[in-house]
Amino acid sequence: xxxxxxxxxxxxYGDTTGDGMxxxxxxLPVPHDKRAEGAAIQLAGKMGIxxxxxxxxxxxxxxxxxxxVYGRVNHLVDVSAVxxxxxxxxxxxAKEVNALxxxxxxxxxxxxxxxxxxxxxxxGIDAILNVKGIAGEKGLEYYRELKVTNLGAQVSxxxxxxxxxxxxxxxxxxSQVVTQRDAHLHNTREMSAAFREAMPAGKRPLLIxxxxxxxxxxxxxxxxxxIFGRGTTPGEVASYLxxxxxxxxxxxx
Amino acid sequence: xxxKLDLDPALVARARELARRAGQPVVDLARSHTTxxxxxxxxxxxxxxxxxxxxxxxxxxLVDAVVADVGLGHGVAAAVFDALAREQITDVxxxxxKAAAGSVRFRQPVGKEATAARRAxxxxxxxxxxxxxxxxxxRERLIKRYGDPAQRPWIYLIVATGDIYEDIPQxxxxxxxxxxxxxxxxSTGQSLLDYVPEGATREGFAGTYATQENFRLMREAxxxxxxxxxxxxxxxxxxxxxxxxxxxxLAGLERLDMMLNDSMYGILFRDINPIRTFVDQRFSRQVHxxxxxxxxxxxxxxxxxxxxxxxxHTVTVSQLLNEFFAHEAGLADWQLGLGHAFxxxxxxxxxxxxxxxxxxxxxxxxxxxxxxxxxPTKHMTGDVFRGxxxxxxxxxxxxxxxxxxLLVGMMTEAVVTPWLSDRDIALQNVRYVLGAAGGxxxxxxxxPGGFIQQxxxxxxxxxxxxxxxxxxxxxxxxxxxxxxxxMKRPPDRGKGLDGVARHEDDYWNPATxxxxxxxx
Numbered sequence: 001x002x003x004x005x006x007x008x009x010x011x012x013y014g015d016t017t018g019d020g021m022x023x024x025x026x027x028l029p030v031p032h033d034k035r036a037e038g039a040a041i042q043l044a045g046k047m048g049i050x051x052x053x054x055x056x057x058x059x060x061x062x063x064x065x066x067x068x069v070y071g072r073v074n075h076l077v078d079v080s081a082v083x084x085x086x087x088x089x090x091x092x093x094a095k096e097v098n099a100l101x102x103x104x105x106x107x108x109x110x111x112x113x114x115x116x117x118x119x120x121x122x123x124g125i126d127a128i129l130n131v132k133g134i135a136g137e138k139g140l141e142y143y144r145e146l147k148v149t150n151l152g153a154q155v156s157x158x159x160x161x162x163x164x165x166x167x168x169x170x171x172x173x174x175s176q177v178v179t180q181r182d183a184h185l186h187n188t189r190e191m192s193a194a195f196r197e198a199m200p201a202g203k204r205p206l207l208i209x210x211x212x213x214x215x216x217x218x219x220x221x222x223x224x225x226x227i228f229g230r231g232t233t234p235g236e237v238a239s240y241l242x243x244x245x246x247x248x249x250x251x252x253x
Numbered sequence: 254x255x256x257k258l259d260l261d262p263a264l265v266a267r268a269r270e271l272a273r274r275a276g277q278p279v280v281d282l283a284r285s286h287t288t289x290x291x292x293x294x295x296x297x298x299x300x301x302x303x304x305x306x307x308x309x310x311x312x313x314x315l316v317d318a319v320v321a322d323v324g325l326g327h328g329v330a331a332a333v334f335d336a337l338a339r340e341q342i343t344d345v346x347x348x349x350x351k352a353a354a355g356s357v358r359f360r361q362p363v364g365k366e367a368t369a370a371r372r373a374x375x376x377x378x379x380x381x382x383x384x385x386x387x388x389x390x391x392r393e394r395l396i397k398r399y400g401d402p403a404q405r406p407w408i409y410l411i412v413a414t415g416d417i418y419e420d421i422p423q424x425x426x427x428x429x430x431x432x433x434x435x436x437x438x439x440s441t442g443q444s445l446l447d448y449v450p451e452g453a454t455r456e457g458f459a460g461t462y463a464t465q466e467n468f469r470l471m472r473e474a475x476x477x478x479x480x481x482x483x484x485x486x487x488x489x490x491x492x493x494x495x496x497x498x499x500x501x502x503l504a505g506l507e508r509l510d511m512m513l514n515d516s517m518y519g520i521l522f523r524d525i526n527p528i529r530t531f532v533d534q535r536f537s538r539q540v541h542x543x544x545x546x547x548x549x550x551x552x553x554x555x556x557x558x559x560x561x562x563x564x565x566h567t568v569t570v571s572q573l574l575n576e577f578f579a580h581e582a583g584l585a586d587w588q589l590g591l592g593h594a595f596x597x598x599x600x601x602x603x604x605x606x607x608x609x610x611x612x613x614x615x616x617x618x619x620x621x622x623x624x625x626x627x628x629p630t631k632h633m634t635g636d637v638f639r640g641x642x643x644x645x646x647x648x649x650x651x652x653x654x655x656x657x658x659l660l661v662g663m664m665t666e667a668v669v670t671p672w673l674s675d676r677d678i679a680l681q682n683v684r685y686v687l688g689a690a691g692g693x694x695x696x697x698x699x700x701p702g703g704f705i706q707q708x709x710x711x712x713x714x715x716x717x718x719x720x721x722x723x724x725x726x727x728x729x730x731x732x733x734x735x736x737x738x739x740m741k742r743p744p745d746r747g748k749g750l751d752g753v754a755r756h757e758d759d760y761w762n763p764a765t766x767x768x769x770x771x772x773x
């Protein structure tokens with residue numbers, strides 16, 4: 001895809017083009033002495049820094065030393081050969097998500113979430129839905145234009161379908177942590193089949209599952225619209241909702 | 254009042270009166286309801302310990318069994334001790350095991366049997382409370398022996414590996430490096446568990462489970478550190494979520510020194526039912542009062558969702574409400590670690606002066622409370638160099654405004670859980686600022702009528718206006734309609750609602766009786 005791009009070689013920049021200078025800090029599990037400093041320089045050398053200047057070394061606690069190293073790396077970077085995996089939807093801020101829902105949908109976007117089956121681990125669904133959120137990012141409840149219904153743990157599939165109907169869900173989020181005997185896969189298939197049975201294609205909410213052990217490429221096989229794996233943030237889910245339900249709506253049908 | 258801001262004493266008094274008026278209906282509600290967690294806390298005080306083979310604590314099994322037979326609204330103590338007498342056993346944990354096996358039925362005793370059951374229950378619970386009293390006396394003795402930190406603010410550091418046996422050396426290293434208070438962050442999602450896990454735990458999600466055994470192990474390790482360092486190192490955990498009363502009880506029994514305990518955090522941020530939260534909160538605060546534990550409130554959280562300039566007054570309102578609820582539950586001013594945070598966008602002009610105004614306002618409104626000063630998180634990015642500078646300014650505001658407890662900010666906030674070196678650099682930052690400017694609060698007197706004074710007056714006035722609005726509709730309605738943050742939390746919704754019951758006429762709780770009786 002980038003075949004036509006001209007070859008472009010760069011090196012890090014300190015204060016002169018091509019000087020290759022970098023800075024680096026790390027800790028080694030040794031007390032501070034001459035040998036420790038030598039070890040730090042050896043590490044820097046193995047990382048391709050030559051010459052390496054050890055500018056700071058400080059012992060932390062009993063057996064650790066923190067180092068700061070400056071030096072020249074001998075690596076070259078070919079910018080034209082960089083491969084980037086693009087997300088197939090743009091990442092939006094909470095403000096942008098709210099604005100798009102307000103302008104384009106002209107009503108609140110209804111999201112229903114649950115842990116289905118016997119799974120009592122609400123960590124995942126709560127991280128995505130609770131205002132508290134995860135890793136400093138607020139959950140979907142924080143988004144003014146989303147109406148979130150969190151059904152919690154151990155929700156049966158019929159209950160979930162009914163709640164989705166009552167709440168006129170635009171999207172259903174299901175979290176599955178327990179994977180014993182592939183419970184997460186069975187539960188997901190059962191859920192998607194139930195929605196297919198209960199609602200005609202055009203009326204079905206967007207079906208999304210998430211959990212640490214899912215393979216993100218299995219969406220079609222499991223009958224859902226999207227799978228989110230480990231480390232997914234609420235912002236990614238919100239952005240995807242806007243993409244799938246609003247900005248890229250037609251593509252879905 | 255120290256008077257650096259020239260606050261109007263009449264307005265301050267009015268703010269407190271409005272907070273009282275907003276809070277009183279909630280106190281009445283808390284006094285007329287109980288929860289499964291309050292009742293479990295009572296049974297923990299009465300001596301129920303341990304868990305079944307699936308890890309479900311015997312207190313849960315016992316309360317569930319009593320509720321199934323006679324409901325929750327009478328309080329479980331009388332029914333439990335009545336059953337104990339009928340079974341002719343003395344060990345409440347054994348009774349819990351029998352109840353779980355279905356071999357004991359419960360009834361609500363009346364007449365002489367009720368009197369006898371209450372007497373026995375009160376004796377057992379009183380023994381639990383005496384253990385808390387002994388732990389408090391022990392803390393006072395150790396503080397006398399080893400001493401408090403030489404400086405204010407106390408330096409508060411977090412450890413959170415998920416494994417208690419990794420946490421311990423990290424906590425001891427942090428204490429050696431200058432930490433006065435160690436907080437062990439809980440595993441993500443523990444607040445929504447309706448039971449307290451048991452035993453020493455070695456795995457958690459972004460934190461370590463709070464269990465009685467983990468409390469005990471860490472306190473023991475920090476006692477060794479206190480001995481080594483010649484200053485008493487305090488330990489913090491969380492009395493929040495669905496098990497707030499039990500956490501408070503276990504903290505008292507294991508001599509924890511501080512507990513995070515906010516009046517509204519669980520409602521707003523965890524969607525826990527408002528009534529459940531207020532009932533649990535009142536009981537947990539009564540236990541904290543008795544145990545000599547300093548509570549830390551969670552106002553910093555509002556500023557992570559809302560704008561720290563526009564919504565500054567919501568922090569003041571929450572502090573006033575937290576103060577009212579805390580006093581009502583018997584906590585003294587020295588136990589009120591009211592929270593606030595350095596969260597103004599650094600790109601806002603004069604952001605440092607605004608921070609000084611807000612921090613000083615809290616200091617002057619609550620002159621005898623050890624305020625908890627929380628570092629920047631919202632505007633921390635992967636730029637660790639800028640983050641370190643921001644933390645330096647945070648430390649400076651903390652010392653200039655006389656904050657009591659300073660949570661050490663990490664330049665790698667929002668990047669990684671703190672590395673050893675991050676913590677060392679962060680502590681170096683604190684030590685530099687406290688060393689260079691530790692006495693600056695003496696010289697820092699904002700100009701009369703100047704920017705800082707004006708800003709503080711404005712925030713206080715806005716707080717009074719919000720309290721007036723809340724007073725017109727009651728706090729529960731205000732919460733239901735989204736007055737705090739943007740979350741709407743009606744009292745008939747939220748997690749843990751099924752564990753709430755209105756008191757029956759014969760509701761009886763020996764722990765509350767003893768804890769309230771102790772108050773003059």
